[in-house]
Amino acid sequence: MAWNEPGNKGKDPWGNKGSGGNDKGPPDLDDIFRGMSKRFGGKGNGSGVSGTAIGIFIVIALVVWGLSGFYTIKPAERGVVLRFGKLHSIQTQGLHWQATFIDKVYPVNVEQIRSIPASGSMLTADENVVRVQLEVQYEVEDPYKYLFSVVDANASLREAIDSALRYVIGHNNMDDILTTGRDKIVVATRSEIERIIKPYNLGLKIGDVNLLPARPPEEVKDAFDDAIAAQEDEQRAILEAEAYARQIEPQARGRAERILREAKAYKEQAILDAQGKIARFESLLPEYKAAPKVTRERLYLETMQEVLKGNRKVLVDNKNSNNLMYLPLDKMMQSSTHKAPMSHSVVPNIETTPSHSSQPSTTTRSVRLSRQESMRQSGR
Numbered sequence: 001m002a003w004n005e006p007g008n009k010g011k012d013p014w015g016n017k018g019s020g021g022n023d024k025g026p027p028d029l030d031d032i033f034r035g036m037s038k039r040f041g042g043k044g045n046g047s048g049v050s051g052t053a054i055g056i057f058i059v060i061a062l063v064v065w066g067l068s069g070f071y072t073i074k075p076a077e078r079g080v081v082l083r084f085g086k087l088h089s090i091q092t093q094g095l096h097w098q099a100t101f102i103d104k105v106y107p108v109n110v111e112q113i114r115s116i117p118a119s120g121s122m123l124t125a126d127e128n129v130v131r132v133q134l135e136v137q138y139e140v141e142d143p144y145k146y147l148f149s150v151v152d153a154n155a156s157l158r159e160a161i162d163s164a165l166r167y168v169i170g171h172n173n174m175d176d177i178l179t180t181g182r183d184k185i186v187v188a189t190r191s192e193i194e195r196i197i198k199p200y201n202l203g204l205k206i207g208d209v210n211l212l213p214a215r216p217p218e219e220v221k222d223a224f225d226d227a228i229a230a231q232e233d234e235q236r237a238i239l240e241a242e243a244y245a246r247q248i249e250p251q252a253r254g255r256a257e258r259i260l261r262e263a264k265a266y267k268e269q270a271i272l273d274a275q276g277k278i279a280r281f282e283s284l285l286p287e288y289k290a291a292p293k294v295t296r297e298r299l300y301l302e303t304m305q306e307v308l309k310g311n312r313k314v315l316v317d318n319k320n321s322n323n324l325m326y327l328p329l330d331k332m333m334q335s336s337t338h339k340a341p342m343s344h345s346v347v348p349n350i351e352t353t354p355s356h357s358s359q360p361s362t363t364t365r366s367v368r369l370s371r372q373e374s375m376r377q378s379g380r
Contacts, residue, residue, distance in 0.1 A: 069098045076111040078143045087144055108143035113207065116154070118161045128174040133212035134189065136161050138204050145203030153202045157193075164192035177214050178224060179231055186211050 072095050073079045079091035082104045091105070098105055119133040138157065140146045150156050168188045172181060190209045197204065216224045288295040 065100055069100045069103075071096055071098060071105055073107060074109075076109050077107045078110050080106045080108060080144050080147055082106070090143065106143075106147055108140055108146060110140045110143060113137055113139055114154075116158050116161055118158070118165055120162070120166075122166050122169040124169060124174045124177060125171055126173045129217055130169065130174055130177055131215040131217075132165065132169055132177070133214075134161065134165050135210045135212070136193065137207040137210075139207060140203060141205040142201075142203030145201045147203075149201045149203060153204060156200060156202060157197060157204060160193055160196040164189050164196055167192055174216065175227070178216060179228060182211055182214075 071079075073091050073093050075093045077093065079096065081088040081091060081098065083099075083102060085104075088103065096105075115135055115137045117133070117135045119131070121129050121131050124130055136157075146153050168185055169177065171188075172185060175181075177185060186209050189211070190206060193209075194206055215221070284295065284299075
């Protein structure tokens with residue numbers, strides 16, 4: 001039963017009597033502070049709170065205010081400290097303190113890699129429509145500019161990316177966008193983004209710019225697939241040709257080097273042969289001066305022997321009779337081959353031709369000259 005219900009004769013929580021007593025209500029705050037001041041040794045004053053109580057309250061408030069100013073900056077963050085709305089400092093990782101209600105700290109993650117995608121159907125320079133998808137990675141370089149240069153740095157960067165991408169796509173042909181010009185478009189898009197955001201001081205650093213494979217309109221997709229396949233075949237043929245060239249080039253250089261060495265050896269051999277012939281003729285000069293006729297005949301015989309040694313036929317001038325002198329020289333050569341090597345004077349076949357001249361045959365004359373030369377040399 002509550003203390004103030006009918007029939008309750010107990011006292012109220014404030015120390016007053018029941019319903020029959022004098023109900024004064026809850027105690028006054030002045031009485032409470034007066035009692036506290038008496039307990040701490042002060043003198044009560046009915047007009048208000050003493051100075052000691054106010055001092056204690058102020059001390060407690062200062063302690064609470066001081067403890068509320070501690071904060072922590074994480075390793076990947078930087079704390080932007082504003083004092084009365086103006087930049088005061090940028091804090092690194094660790095435990096720091098701020099003046100509550102005076103300083104304001106904004107932590108910003110400066111190591112996080114952020115990304116913004118951009119996509120859409122865009123018009124190319126050759127008046128074709130292509131579907132392009134782009135993803136830009138960036139990170140915060142200056143946390144203060146990132147927070148306060150513009151209202152929303154991320155939104156501003158997103159608008160700049162879309163504008164730059166449409167500008168670059170609008171200045172390139174569709175074939176380059178779909179095939180070989182992708183690297184060029186990536187570089188141009190990044191440069192255009194940096195040019196757009198530079199005046200705004202967003203405090204951002206552009207990282208990688210990834211251009212996803214562009215897609216042509218569905219109506220001409222098959223034709224572009226064939227074109228891409230043809231370009232891939234072209235690149236493969238070029239690579240095969242380069243590999244073949246790298247394989248053939250060393251072989252060609254080797255053949256050229258061998259030909260040069262053979263030519264050099266032939267040159268040296270020809271020079272040595274010429275020098276040998278010169279020395280031989282110089283050695284024959286004294287003999288020729290001593291016996292010109294004999295020397296000429298001997299040179300003639302040696303020359304004819306050298307020329308006719310590979311001939312298998314001999315012509316004999318049968319001037320005195322019509323009888324055919326036949327010697328089986330071919331069989332003799334075959335039999336002598338198994339016994340001893342044949343001399344150059346042995347000829348396998350002999351053919352005779354009738355002649356009405358009174359001069360002796362060439363072979364007979366050669367034999368006679370050889371005998372005369374032998375006799376002269378023995379007479380010497």
